[in-house]
Amino acid sequence: MMMESNRYQDREVRKVIDKKLLNKIIFRSLFLQASFNYERMQAAGWLYSILPGLKAIHKDPEDLKKSMKLHLEFFNSHPFLINFIQGIVLAMEENKEDIDTIRGIKIATMGPLGGIGDSIFWLTLVPIATGIGAQMAINGQVFGPILYVLFLVSAQLIIRYVLMHYGYRTGVSAISSLKENTKKVSRAATIVGVTVVGSLAASMVNLSIKTEIVAGASTVKLQEGVLDKVMPKLLPISYTFLILYLIKKKVSPIYLVLITLVVGVLGAYLGIL
DSSP: OOOGGGSSOOOOOOOOHHHHHHHHHOOOOOOOTTTTTTBBTTHHHHHHHHHHHHHHHHSHHHHHHHHHHHHTSSSSOOOOTEEEEEEEHHHHHTTTTTTHHHHHHHHHHHHHHHHHIIIIIIIIHHHHHHHHHHHHHHHOOTTHHHHHHHHHHHHHHHHHHHHHHHHHHHHHHHHHHHHHHHOOOOOHHHHHHHHHHHHHHHHHHHOOOOEEEEETTTTEEEEIIIHHHHHHHHHHHHHHHHHHHHHTTTOOOOHHHHHHHHHHHHHTTTTOO
């Protein structure tokens, strides 16, 4: 039997959430990690963003206290995808679902969305935006860094808006779809991200050898005549894997930057690179 403390006193269902209120919560969710801490992670920011919806739903002061206490519990997910969970939770709060049920939904969704968000943003969108923006900046186009910021900000806002309204519309029924497609979305995004990172290593890492081999009357350039025949961009990808290996061996990135700088300067001075 469900304990009475896990139920709201006012069980009357009133439709009080509208698009304007959802959009307000989306804006407040931008500050999710402003009060991040290692005890409850994003809990304070979560409550701050969702609070206008809770105040509209719960007119009974005791119910509002219960709801606020619930949403101050530990919470940690991808900051750009939390609006999907917020949409579902708002729909459940509006329907006056039991507190334990709402808590269970939060716990069940925050983990999978954390993994999906990492795959979509950090392994896919960020490398793509960085590659395009950096390439434009290297070519002297001032708009490169601006494009980088605009791309990521607009992508984030669009995803937040769509997920919030979709989560609220579909409610708990959206969770089954999330569970079914979590692995597929993560795998697809990871594949795209790895492909982008690989192409960035080939296009952004510039490393070639100027050494020439003299054999009688013939002169063979080591880079064009040997290494590029084996595999184009062999040196850049080899150096990239070397850096990755050293990072896994806990070598400080600062040392790796200094090593790269020294190798580049000495190689250019000696006429090797």
